[in-house]
Amino acid sequence: MPLDTARSLARWFVRPLSEPERSFWRVVTACFLAAVILWLLNALNKTYTTRVSYPLEWRFDDTSYIPVRPLPGRVDVQVTGRGWKLLRNTLGLDIRPAEVIVRRPGGSGVVAGNTLKPGLIGAMDGLQLNAVLTDSVYFEFDRLITRELPLRLSPGADGKALPFAARFEPATVTFRGPASTLNVWPNYYQVHLPKAPAGRSDGTIIVPIGGPALVQTNVQQVQVKLQPREVLTRQITVTPTLHHFPPDSSLRLQPAQVTVAVEYFPEDSTRLDLSQVQVFADYRQLRPQDSTVQLLFRPLPYTVRAARIPASVVRVLPGRAANN
16 A cells, blocks of 8 residues: 555646646746845845946046056946946946046056045946045057158068059158157158058059057058069177166177178269268177077168168177267
């Protein structure tokens, strides 16, 4: 008898799984979902104190300044509010960011976390601000300037001037970006020919114009038409200058003078000023293992198409005081 009773109970539990009685489990599932929804609604109606990340919106003169690094987009705070409001903040639904006003954005700066309280309180809807957990937020701005520069071909991979002239359309490109980036450029912009350029039936090459980060251009590409031309070479002797060397040191370079091969087009001969071809050694790039440093060029004048230093590595030796 006990065995028959056990079998009866087992059949009672298994019977709802049979095809005719699957509706039983649909009812059970519906009841479970209803219970979960009621529990969730009840939980969201309660009040909680928790830590959240609240969005920020920066206000500054964006016609004259540009951030040179990403501005912090959120700040950590402790708030009290109903579950509905906290869920809305987590999902980013209809959230008004807190404004951070930078009246003098030049250079770098910091905003203390406590000074953000008025903006956060004014922006929060249905949330009570208890504390700002982020100590401070940092920013860095630069002046936003515009430069219109003529185009010229960059030299080859080996530093040699390309044996053809280029006609660009448009002939100049307008660049807009941070002053610290654009002001160090020479009075022209070098265009690099791609290895597999796109061409047109009239013989022109389509070359994309891409500036560095944060720099915008008024055109995305230019047309380049190449024409063969003669390139002249002249050997000159240059004395490298020392940069970032210890001011009280007596270090010197060996050799003290180097030969530079300057390449230019014949029509630029009368305007060529070789004194503007300057070479320097940066002490910060010194290789301690052999006490050598790579020589670098200052921006070359427009009339110089390319310049090369056959022996571009020099040694740094102790000696009499050098010209810093």
